[in-house]
Amino acid sequence: MSSPRGPKACGGGAADRPIHVLAVDDSSVDRAVIARLLRSSKYRVTTVDSGKKALELLGLQEPNVNMIITDYWMPEMTGYELLKIVKESSELREIPVVIMSSENVPNRINRCLEEGAEDFLLKPVRPSDVARLCNRMR
Amino acid sequence: MELGSLQRRYIDFTSALFREGFLDNQYTQLQQLQDESNPEFVLEVVTLFFEDSEKLLDELSRTLDQQVVDYKKVDAHVHQLKGSSASIGAQRVKNVCMAFRNCCEERNQEGCLRCLQQVRQEYFLVKSKLETLFRLEKQILAAGGSVPVLW
Numbered sequence: 001m002s003s004p005r006g007p008k009a010c011g012g013g014a015a016d017r018p019i020h021v022l023a024v025d026d027s028s029v030d031r032a033v034i035a036r037l038l039r040s041s042k043y044r045v046t047t048v049d050s051g052k053k054a055l056e057l058l059g060l061q062e063p064n065v066n067m068i069i070t071d072y073w074m075p076e077m078t079g080y081e082l083l084k085i086v087k088e089s090s091e092l093r094e095i096p097v098v099i100m101s102s103e104n105v106p107n108r109i110n111r112c113l114e115e116g117a118e119d120f121l122l123k124p125v126r127p128s129d130v131a132r133l134c135n136r137m138r
Numbered sequence: 139m140e141l142g143s144l145q146r147r148y149i150d151f152t153s154a155l156f157r158e159g160f161l162d163n164q165y166t167q168l169q170q171l172q173d174e175s176n177p178e179f180v181l182e183v184v185t186l187f188f189e190d191s192e193k194l195l196d197e198l199s200r201t202l203d204q205q206v207v208d209y210k211k212v213d214a215h216v217h218q219l220k221g222s223s224a225s226i227g228a229q230r231v232k233n234v235c236m237a238f239r240n241c242c243e244e245r246n247q248e249g250c251l252r253c254l255q256q257v258r259q260e261y262f263l264v265k266s267k268l269e270t271l272f273r274l275e276k277q278i279l280a281a282g283g284s285v286p287v288l289w
């Protein structure tokens with residue numbers, strides 16, 4: 001793991017390739033906000049609007065995803081379900097997964113953390129939350 | 139209008155929006171994320187909010203108009219509206235959504251219809267205020283000035 005850096009300098013990954021974050025959220029508003037937040041920390045960001053699309057992207061030859069950040073409540077597949085699938089996959093399980101939710105439900109948070117989520121962020125997400133993720137990238 | 143008074147008008151108008159609870163700190167967070175490389179960020183996000191909200195308000199009308207109301211569906215829509223209004227700092231809209239969700243839980247159709255009317259009102263109010271805000275910003279820039287930073 002690289003030494004701690006300030007929030008603005010977090011983007012450099014191995015061999016200075018920008019860290020690639022996959023953001024999953026069914027809300028267009030929240031996708032725009034999280035993308036901007038992550039890009040202002042110099043991450044490369046891909047946004048998708050469902051767990052299904054996230055898995056399609058992750059199933060590609062070289063997804064090169066260093067972190068997944070996903071909303072909890074989504075139709076068809078929740079962030080929790082996506083988390084489980086990722087952690088149960090031998091190819092994907094090393095990728096840190098962060099869950100976002102607008103609801104502060106302790107049971108939900110614990111369940112996600114127990115299932116292997118790296119962190120749980122309460123929405124609306126702030127720059128300080130993104131800064132906190134800096135050291136958790138793969 | 140000359141630049142100085144435009145800027146003063148902008149300051150007064152924005153301060154009132156925050157003071158009256160139309161906008162909260164989340165809006166300020168969005169403003170802070172706007173810069174030379176993303177000069178229209180706030181406008182882009184707020185526009186997405188407008189599109190999303192109007193779709194949701196229509197869906198809510200439709201869903202509450204059914205003979206047998208599907209409260210799970212109503213709740214899901216209100217949850218979405220609450221989320222997006224919170225994400226842009228539209229505080230009064232968000233607050234009505236919270237009351238709305240309680241009515242859903244109680245399966246109270248009358249209450250839900252009242253909340254829908256209220257949330258619609260708050261939404262169109264904040265929409266018109268934000269449009270005024272953006273118009274003022276445009277006018278200030280067109281007059282060769284810079285938009286006052288209030289944080």
